[in-house]
Amino acid sequence: MRWSQAHIPTLREDPADAEAVSHRLLVRGGFIRRLMAGSYSLLPLGMRVATKVSNIIREEMDRIGGQEFLLPVVHPGEVWKQTGRWDSVGEELLRFKDRRGTDLALAMTHEEIFALLATEMSSYRDLPQMWYHLQTKFRDEPRPKGGLLRVREFIMKDSYTFDLDEEGLDVQFRRHDEAYRRIFERMGMETIAVEASSGVMGGSESVEFMVASDAGEDDVAMCSSCDYAANTEKATSQVPEVLDDPWPGDPERVPTPGIRTIAALAEAHDFASPERQIKTLAYIVGGELRLALLRGDHELMEQKLVDGMGTTDIRPAEAHEIRSALGADPGSLGAVGVTEFRIFADPALRNRTNMVTGANEDDWHLRGVDVERDIGVDAWLDLRRVLAGEPCPRCGEPLDVVRVIEVGHIFKLGTTYSEPLGAVVLDPEGKERPIVMGSYGIGVGRNVAAAVESNHDDDGIVWPVSIAPYEVVVTAVQQDDAVTEAAEGIYRGLGEAGVEVIIDDRDERPGVKFADAELIGIPFRITVGPRSLADGEVEVMRRRDRTVERVPLDAAVDMVAAAVAAERR
């Protein structure tokens, strides 16, 4: 490609909505442009990178036995109704009607449609299968952000596996785990594989692949000494036992005028330190009020409540709902004597005695509460958010909490989709069995952004050769006849050697060309100019560490082609 002919609209200033580093660099470098909130156009450079990412994914999927499909983006609402997700996924699913009034939806994922195709299989002999495609997804996110990191429309590689039983699923799950590690490694990212919440996907087990970055939206708890790592939506830690002083008899009412917070109560009474209080939170789950109890100094991880309730229809109760249900305002709530609402308590409260909690009467609290004796706990449920420094649940060493970007997620689905859609096969005994499914996703654009997040410096992007828009840029400076001839020769030679090369033949000053090449992040730059050409040499610079090497003009093509080949993965 000739730069003078290419559409590479670089910017000298940051876009107004610059947020994540990757967003800023991708916009400034002329890789992407925003169309509207959460929708981006890929410009030629962005397209080249995305294509390379897609091809790496294809190669690794094919390597583990995947077969590529392409399924539609517009789905009949009917199929989503069959699995129940028409109602359960909420507004994230964009719905509309066609001219006949038929309900349609834009694909936010493809479990339904792939499972529908799987209904054509009828024998265990057809299994196992691994199917995938790279296709547009649309999710009507309430708040897209971070440029490509969180968008509404994006291309995702999603694959689906079909097995007779859990053992088969385990094999396919493991293969995906391996393929995903290779994919991220080839793109130049270090990932952390973590246990995750399955969210609305359902299913038994899921693993997320995370890249550490401040631009991320998830947190991972990682052990400093063993290999424990989990999304904080699911992570646990050891809670040191609290020794309670005995309390003779029933709870006692304590006047606490004006006290509405755990901190204030702890301040006012030395018997009410936060770890000796019970935090009572009211949530509306599927329309009915439920109580979640935690130790006073512990914080609720809402996703754990969602997972425990098995529905996403959850919201904090509003003040008026709380008042009419419990007779007090938040700040004086408690679960002692409450029988009409279901109560979920965090295990850290187990066997605790002599606790302090609200009396469900403004300005009154109870002390001397024995959790097991005085509160009708319906279920014990891990609800607390893990904090950095707490002991690892496996080995007891302190946990780190790290901000991450989720770049891939693999799920064991089981029969959640195959059953309602009737995807069944006959087993060797002639018995009908629902196919056991798995689903696995990698967002292409998010991975492009994540790769930039982990590969950049102050001057721009530092692409690994594997996904760079071009492998080499030939930069001609002070173009006289000799320079032009030498530069063109190298450009031609590299092209013939199979190197992806762009020649910066623009009539620009050297500084502009250097700055653009670095912003765009091309791994190798060959500078051809009179200064070194006088010695019959050109300069080869590596973007990553900016090392410069002078090489004889006639050796440049071979040398650079070899260097590029060595870094292709």
Added chain:
RNA sequence: CGGGACGUGGCGCAGUUUGGCAGCGCGCAGCGUUCGGGACGCUGAGGUCGCCGGUUCAAAUCCGGCCGUCCCGACCA
């Protein structure tokens, strides 16, 4: 959905308080001088001031409504 802010040439912004010629920087075009790390001079092109309505002799500016965007929170494979 709750709170806050913003919308003015391709990009970044000023002008709005106090109504009166639509401006600045970058970028873009032409000419000239420059040219190994984002040059400089001169000339020039380019704007329904988000949209609709209202007030006024006069609206980017005041009022009402709507739309869009961003930030915090809520939500969220």
